[in-house]
Amino acid sequence: MIRTMARSSGAELALLLLGGFHSMADEVHAELAHRGHEGVRPGHEFALRTIDAGADTASELGRRLSVSKQAAAKTIAALQQLGYVVRETDPDDARRKRVQVTPRGHEMMAIGGALFDEVRNRWAAQIGVRQLDALEGHLARLVERRPVSADDLARFDDGLREENRVAALDQNSQ
Template identity: 35%
Template sequence: MGMLAGQLMRALQDELFERLAEQGHPDVRPRHGSVLAFLGRDGARATELAARTGQHKQIVGTIVDELAALGYVRREPDPDDRRAKRVVPTEHGLDEIAKARAILADMEHRHADNLGADRYAAFKEAFAEVVRAQRDRDPS
């Protein structure tokens, strides 16, 4: 099961990032997607991104540094707390986010067409249930 999940993730990422490169985003990598996928137009604090992604704040900070250097995000003062910074997507970042979402939706439609809408919906529901059960397992 783990091997299949890993193979699926790699295949999805391969197609997504190939298509993003073709559409003007050749520098973005899978690790960047872990932050960009959780950014809205108003941005978020690094601590919020860390919580959403399940990654350590230091890792998120490194990814944000890379994305800022590539022109996908910028850091701005948080209007609710001047001591904090918000990670806000630039226009280039918003373009990548929109294109990534459209590509992912296209991929989902293709798989739903291939399996049939009912089978694909049942697959996603079962897959999500397995993920939840694994996350919520009793370690004892």
């Protein structure tokens, strides 16, 4: 009978990473609500950033965020509801609906970004700028070259990469 083995430094590291993210996101979004952007949920902001960076259709947003186009469409609908984006049919391709960030959307991004930067600066002050730079550099390297898992190989893997995970394999129509 296998005995306890409750602790795993690997698992603890994973929790630290998740905790770090939550720690930042919670604070930012609380403060964001405080400053006139109530309905915003973590994810909205990142999606908005991605749209602004050029992912101006639901399908493209889905690809960049590694979620299904349907999920991306729902996010866009939410952003539209909140007044952060508008959509209009692409004159050059009647299938597409081009998404555009509104001024209010840009404002939210600016405030959110500033808040995130604020947290980051506080962290830099706590552990030192060089340490934080190193931490980011390491994380970037670690996240970037995630080895393709055995299961991924079982399917047709195109080499698409985005944010942080291997591209969703778009089977059939979707």
